[in-house]
Amino acid sequence: MTKENTTFNFDQIIPRHATGCSKWDSLEKVFGSEDVLPLWVADMDFPSPEAVIRKINERASHPIYGYNTQESSLYQSIIEWVKSRHGWQIEKDWILLAPGVVPSIALSILALSEPGDGIIIQPPVYPPFFASIKDNDREIVLNPLLLKDGRYEIDFEDLEEKLSNSKNKLLLLCSPHNPVGRVWKEEELRKIYELCQKYKVDVLSDEIHNDLVFSGHKHTVFASLGTPACKQSVTFMAASKTFNIAGLNFSFMIVPCQRRRALIERWMHRLHINRNNLFGVLATEVAYQEGDAWLDALLSYLEKNADVLVDFVQTRLPRVKVNKPEGTYLAWLDFRAYFTNAKELEHFLVHTAKVGLNSGANFGSQGEGFARINLATQRSILLEALNRIEKALLAIDRNGKK
Ligand SMILES: Cc1ncc(COP(=O)(O)O)c(C=O)c1O
Known part of the structure; x- marks a missing residue:
């Protein structure tokens, strides 16, 4: 059983009806x-x-909500958060800002694979994983998780078989895993890493739940496992789940490989995805600084x-x-x-x-x-x-x- 903090009152019910939620x-x-x-x-x-609410109210009290710009302090807050909470040192150039993780996954699929390519997922898994593959004319390749004594595990034998098929170009990883609640252990991720390196398959690692990890478990960023993992991956993160700001539509991708980053940026230009929600940016920065x-x-x-x-x-x-x-x-x-x-x-x-x-x-x-x-x-x-x-x-x- 866990110890509870009494400074913040999470028991208080705040009715959400009729807030367009x-x-x-x-x-x-x-x-x-x-x-x-x-x-x-x-x-x-x-x-x-509180810091998020205050920041949004302060900015909202200025009556003009025109196009915004991203300050370097935003990038700095991301870099420091990823380092302090997850032990991964990233560079500013690696960060691409985006309107959400799901659109970023779709963008990365468009940029890093071709129509007809296979993309591996590990069901049961977050439903938009299926849709982002199918809707972009790629093929869904299943590597179902195994349920052993109530606990889900990766079927590595099957994963290797799927990775070894040269038609399959990407693995879309959910880490931590929605819905089964697994926080993949470093050794499990390392096995994935070695197999993906062996078969030259890139990993799209959706780590939106990275901050939500319980006692006795530790989130390992897939890309932090070593240089090839770093180069052969795109990491998706956001403050949205962690700080309950999903309605502000803001996330980021971390793409250390310059070539892959350029491919993704090209798709962002094509689709004119070059603006970010004013409040999402401000809320993310302050949440990472003070949350x-x-x-x-x-x-x-x-x-x-x-x-x-x-x-x-x-x-x-x-x-x-x-x-x-x-x-x-x-x-x-x-x-x-x-x-x-x-x-x-x-x-x-x-x-x-x-x-x-x-x-x-x-x-x-x-x-x-x-x-x-x-x-x-x-x-x-x-x-x-x-x-x-x-x-x-x-x-x-x-x-x-x-
Ligand atoms: C694994 C996972 N990825 C992405 C999202 C949604 O991301 P976004 O709202 O930034 O598109 C969710 C939301 O539940 C999720 O569980």
């Missing part, structure tokens, strides 16, 4: 019902750090939520399976003892339990019978959701009725 304001559209407690899309029900203590407190709150979830599931929902996530604020619930059909599980969660979780089937066929729950909410909301699920499952246990 995706998580709470699009329930009818997403779930076909307004009557669900939402614990789905990956943002948090917590306010951003350490807030983040540490957040992590201990999130980890306690993860402990509460695991304890609840083990004691009160024994036929549901869950593993404590090592990082991210997402947990992956295995309902297969009750439902193997995704549609039936979705219907049960929305209409019987009245909770809005992400359907596991959206993360690939390996996710059928699973659901993803977002733990980044007040503990009282999390417990309410779990109580609802318990009550609904008890009815099935009692009379077999779904």
